[in-house]
Amino acid sequence: MMIAIIDYGMGNLRSVGKAFEKVGFDAVVTDKAEIIENADKIVLPGVGAFKDAIDGLQERNLIGPIRSHIKQNKLFLGICLGLHLLFSRSYEDGVHEGLDIISGEVVRFNADRLNVNNENGQKEVFGGLPVVNNQRLKIPHMGWNTIQARKEVPLLKGLPADPYMYFVHSYFVVPDRKDVVATETDYGAAFVSMISIDNIFATQFHPEKSQQYGLAILRNFGEL
Template sequence: MIVIVDYGMGNLRSVQKGFEKVGFDARVTDDPAVVAQADKLVLPGVGAFRDCMDQLQRGGFVEPILRHVESGRPFLGICLGLQLLFTESEEFGHHKGLDIIPGRVVRFPGDIHNQGQVLKVPHMGWNQIDIRRTSPIFTGLKSGESVYFVHSYYVVPEDESVVAATADYGRTFCAAIWRDNVMATQFHPEKSQRVGLKILKNFGDL
């Protein structure tokens, strides 16, 4: 059973439809008991880090998520669902995350440049990824594939060995992580057409 956590912040239906397109049933739930029973767990997210953490805590999702990760069952974080895995974020102050992956979440500076042009923040649209490690969700994909991003913040892991892919936006940043059963992307697979559907299928096949 693939379970998508519904804590009130995320484009859940598009993620669910993505899995359905590649042949997998995925259940959207706001019930922590269902989250605890998931074979594979997906944590999407859009919005502010602090608000999302508050929603996870109020909804009773933190403990089931931590237990799922500790059990070794597959976990996929998407966009803010990647950032929430980290120790803390500097978005609107300093806020604690799930602390599954040591590191922090930082903002793109407002004066980043590329070939003399000032880049807009948020980083929004298609960008290529450089696959550094072949995470299970990247099976059959190669560096140079384009995926869809929408974000103003990015993760900085303490241990760079967890970085599975990077992208460039005025600087090189972490676009995906992989550690054991935990996989997560800063980009949106559900919006990334062929490449994104391949990622969702790879996760479903685990």
């Protein structure tokens, strides 16, 4: 079995590879289309800007191999920016088209929405999202936070309820279809922190940085 970690010029690749090695799976970091096409499983990680990521995939002619891999029902794991790229469009520094494999958008945390208070010390609702008062929340959302399962997902096998994972992001995904939502996380408002549909899995958090529970997710992916 070969796991290919896609190198498209956006960082954090080696740490993902080392994390897979730690849980007993060999993974190759590559920007070669033929290797990605022949891989049993592919991982699309990334830290950085959405447009730069799309440009990096296009320049290396990797969009076709990614689509082909998914259409063949082979397993896919996206991490952070790799989750965002699956969606139809992103509003990060303009409007940019994504891979449109999952219908929906990538939007920024709204500081006003996160930090609004009302006179009675109660929750308020802005844009359909519940907001907890008296929380001076910062953007980016950085550090440890819990994930809450919204459906049964094989990558969460053996994990406790509401495990802590490590996050670093200013944007989050808003899927058109609610049935793709695997976990949510609260940061003043609930946002989607993991999606799962058929052979596709993707996380907003960084499992490679999330210690034992993050490594368990990578192990579960390797064992599928």
